[in-house]
Amino acid sequence: MSEKLQERALAEEEWVFREAAPVTSGKKRRGGGRPTRLLAGALIPVLMLISWELSARLGWSDPRFFGQPSTVAEQAGADIREGLLWDETRVTLVRLLLGFLLGSVSGVVVGLVLSQSTWLRMIFEPIIRALYVVPKLALLPIFLLVFGIGETPKLVFVGLGTFYIVAFTTLAAAMMIPVSYYEVTRSYGLSRAQGFRWMILPACLPQVVSSLRIATGISTLLVIAVEFVSSNDGLGHYTWHAWQLFLPERMYVGVVTISVIGVLFSLLVGAVGKRLVRWSDEEFSAQR
Secondary structure (H helix, E strand, O other): OHHHHHHHHHHHHHHHHHHHHHHHHHHHHHHOOHHHHHHHHHHHHHHHHHHHHHHHHOOOOOHHHHOOHHHHHHHHHHHHHHOHHHHHHHHHHHHHHHHHHHHHHHHHHHHHHHHOOHHHHHHHHHHHHHHHOOOHHHHHHHHHHHHOOOHHHHHHHHHHHHHHHHHHHHHHHHHOOOHHHHHHHHHOOOOHHHHHHHHHHHHHHHHHHHHHHHHHHHHHHHHHHHHHHOOOOOHHHHHHHHHHOOOHHHHHHHHHHHHHHHHHHHHHHHHHHHHHOHHHHHHHHHHO
């Protein structure tokens, strides 16, 4: 009797294995490889550049105002050889990374702390949400009065936009942890610190990574905005100064450079986050 049961179990395991194989291969066929995704992502930008160049050459647009990719590329090459574009890019990158780190770290810490204390949420959450709806540029004069003229108000300004997104997402993720998870930690006899380390942090991490990737775009937008209105260097000043001097090619160089930095920064944060929550991505992929 036992031999028949063992044979039946082995047959069921073999059937499950054979049924699971087509799902994986089907997912690969639907998703495509990395080169396919890169080509698909580059399709629209390439078509836009071709249309832009053709419209300028055929006289459909005035190149004095709208330029054309070939002349913009020449201007970019000249500014790179002079070191101007690299100097402005380096300044913006430093501000972007420091402000992003300041906002993301403080956002994760505040979100986790508030999630663990009802009293702290009652005291601090209303004021944080009230300040969130205030336009960030409206707070810049206050930062200049408090911190003075320098890099500190710019970093606080950039970090603030990241802070709100990450803090609210972390708080919401921690508050949505099922009660059964806490019961499991108590049944295993874990202390509060151990439960925080082995249950709360892993449960919140996928949502935190998603919020960090969203915050990359907000941080890029804010660092350029603050360089527009309160800076004598950086890509924001580079682009705005080109507009004031009516240098459309240089202005478009700044716009394209800002776009490239935003995309690469988002991809970098996404790649790092994917390694941190690889187990979550694999589980989600298996469910699709």
